[in-house]
Amino acid sequence: MGQRKLKKFAEVATFSNVFQPSISPVWDSPFPMKGKWKSDYFKNNNLITLELGCGRGEYTVALAEKFPHRNFIGMDVKGARIWKGAKKALELKLGNVAFIRSRIDFIENYFAPTEISEIWLPFPDPFPRKENRRLISDVFLERYRNISAKATKIRLKTDNADLYSFALGQVKKNNLVMAYSCADIYSRGNEIGDERSELLTGIQTYYEKQFLSLGRKICYMEFQL
Ligand SMILES: C[S@@+](CC[C@H](N)C(=O)[O-])C[C@H]1O[C@@H](n2cnc3c(N)ncnc32)[C@H](O)[C@@H]1O
Structure with missing residues (x-):
């Protein structure tokens, strides 16, 4: 492993805003913040948004700057x-x-039941041959349901047409409410609306920039759990 990566591993372990339990945690004792994120970490009662498969955390940081009254x-x-x-x-x-x-x-x-109010999934791995590993497979949707408040919104961004089509199928199969979907957000600026457009095209992740440079279309959907 490269020196730079090792340095980052050592440094990230000292950051006050990073939690990294051991790789094989003993789950008979609950994670200390479970059910207490608002009171014990954020020290407010604001709603919590998750960014899953966050990579470099572009959405987490940009949204936190934009919405200071949300966690x-x-x-x-x-x-x-x-x-x-x-x-x-x-x-x-x-x-x-x-x-x-x-x-x-x-x-x-x-996270405890109802602790989460919104979930972003920017460019999850498509896992073409392993459906259960996809972050929108039934097994993951059930996990999200177990920690989410009523009508929690899932927001998925992807360059992968197969994953997009799989997600459309998941929404239909599970009778979920589709709030919005678009197969090419960058060519539909007018239709998307200013607010949504700012969130979708105004924040670009590391992977998204690579996909855009390859000329890929970026799809988006938001649905309620
Ligand atoms: C294609 S990358 C996208 C990263 C980032 N969202 C972006 O758009 O630049 C997918 C990310 O999901 C993470 N990931 C995939 N499956 C995961 C899992 N089951 N648990 C934790 N992280 C996962 C990977 O480590 C990787 O960083």
Whole structure:
């Protein structure tokens, strides 16, 4: 492993806004913040948005700056990626940001029922041959349901047409309420509306920039759990 990555691993472990339980946690004792994120970490009663598979946490940081009266938590298994978002949030003194380094598969161990009010999924891995690993598969939707408040919105951004079509199918199959969907957000500026457009095209993740440079279309949908 490269020196720079090792340095980031060491540094991220010291950040006050990053939680990284051991890779094989003993789950018979609940995660200390579970059910207490608002009271014990954020020290307010504001709603919590999650960014799952957050990578460098572009959405977590940008949304936290834009919405100071909401709390944001980015989650990813890759510590060197989280480092970037966490460092920026510390530099910007954003008290409404946290990151968790963990597999999302264990999400119910970090949050209590109804603790979450919104979930962003920017460019999740499509896992073409492993449906259950997709962050919008039935198994993950059930996990989200177990930690979310009523009518929690899931926002998915992807360059992958197959994953987009799979997600459309998931919404239909599970009788979920589709609030909005668009197969090419950058060519539909007028239709999207200013507010949504600012969130969708005004914030670009690391992967998104790469996909755009390759000329890929970016799809988006938001639906209620
Ligand atoms: C394609 S990258 C996108 C990263 C970022 N959202 C972006 O748009 O730049 C997918 C990310 O999801 C993370 N990921 C995928 N499955 C995961 C899981 N089950 N638990 C935690 N992280 C996961 C990967 O580590 C990776 O950082």
